[in-house]
Amino acid sequence: MAIVEVTVAPLGTESTSISSYVAGCQKILEKQDKVKYTLTPMGTILEGDLNDCMKLVRKMHETPFQVGAERVTTQIKIDDRRDVNGTMEQKLDSVKTKINKDS
Template identity: 50%
Template sequence: MPIAEVTVIPIGTGSTSLSAYVADMQRVLETVEGVTYELTSMGTIIEGPLQRILAAVEALHESPFTNGAQRVSTAVKIDDRRDKSSSSRSKLESVERKLHADPAE
């Protein structure tokens, strides 16, 4: 299943604080069917079918405009692994197992 990392930056908002925009974007994500998501301190991780992820990215990108931003910069990174099932959690668990493995093995 594809995993995307999305960062949306409203520009020209009149304030250095963007948390109200981020909160609104999280509310928008609640309305997008077929995806799961996790807010991080630097962006949002979205998992689901690619078409649903892209619909979520479009909704996120539009959200600041509807809340008064005059310019929006959106960065998207997509990991689409098709040889086996994957998730954000499984990727982290794989690294954690390797961190705790015996180096002699």
Template identity: 50%
Template sequence: MAVMEICIIPIGSKETSVSKYVASASRILKDYDVKHELNPMGTVIEADPDKCFEIARKMQEEVFKAGSDRVYTVIKMDDRRDKNYHMEDKVKSVKSKL
């Protein structure tokens, strides 16, 4: 299981607000049975790495369909194989050390 954070930035849109583009990309997640969480700077997805990349590509295409002429996408992925863990476990681990 992998945890991926994706941040999709439309470039070349006429407005400074990007929430409509974020919403269009986020709608893709309804088609997948994956754990995900929207945050102020991106979306975190928990799934098999191949599924993560498939979702990322579809999310990016949705931003183009929403009217952006250029899309800049940043992906960070943690693919841990030594134990079973979830996205909230990562946060809990750090908080327990504070």
């Protein structure tokens, strides 16, 4: 199970706002059911099979081009852990446990 953080940003558009582009990427995710996802203020977290995640990243990357962007930058971080079945919730719970332990 992979956890992938992706941020897709069009460059050189007429506006400094990118929320409509983010919405387009989210629509890609809503149309599928293989990968769990969470929108954050700075990007989107995907959780699932790495191949499935990367196919979605590719579709998300293409979305701004389809509505007129001339240049798109996409940042990807991959946490592909194979010793345990890690999830987004498990990662957060692990940190919270350590915070509570030290309190």
